[in-house]
Amino acid sequence: MSRGSLLVQAVSAEAAKNALNSCAHGAGRRLSRFDAMKYWKTVLKEKERREYKERFSELLNRSGNFPQGYIQEFDFAYKDSTDILTYQSYLKKVTQTTPVVTIKYTEI
Structure with missing residues (x-):
């Protein structure tokens, strides 16, 4: 809720291809x-x-x-978002944003 987005970059062109220009959306x-x-x-x-x-x-x-x-x-x-990089070693952290607030609401 109070964590920002983790902005990452592939460590190489080959890594970007293998990563499908993406990464996991969260640490779980x-x-x-x-x-x-x-x-x-x-x-x-x-x-x-x-x-x-x-x-x-x-x-x-x-x-x-x-x-x-x-x-x-x-x-x-x-889990801590830095765990993403442990399991996706083809990515490196560029920066992390600081949100105003992120709300996930599960009650309907």
């Missing part, structure tokens, strides 16, 4: 949606939950809480 989930909720409620300390609420206050509902769909998509639920 570290926690299931259920485990992300459990992590939010039991592992994160109150201070850390409060920091999320301060940082993303515009996403709080009328009760002052995040909808479950938002919690399930917080950064702690995902």
Whole structure:
């Protein structure tokens, strides 16, 4: 949610061909949606939950809480994006953007 995009470049023309001029769109989930909720409620300390609420206050509902769909998509639920480069050695990091906010919403 608060991570930017990782901009990469192929290490060679042959690598670009093998990579199909692309890379994985993300590092993948570290926690299931259920485990992300459990992590939010039991592992994160109150201070850390409060920091999320301060940082993303515009996403709080009328009760002052995040909808479950938002919690399930917080950064702690995902692997570190640098893992992408570990498994795709034909790519090198150029830069990483800093987003205003990225929202994935899973509740409908």
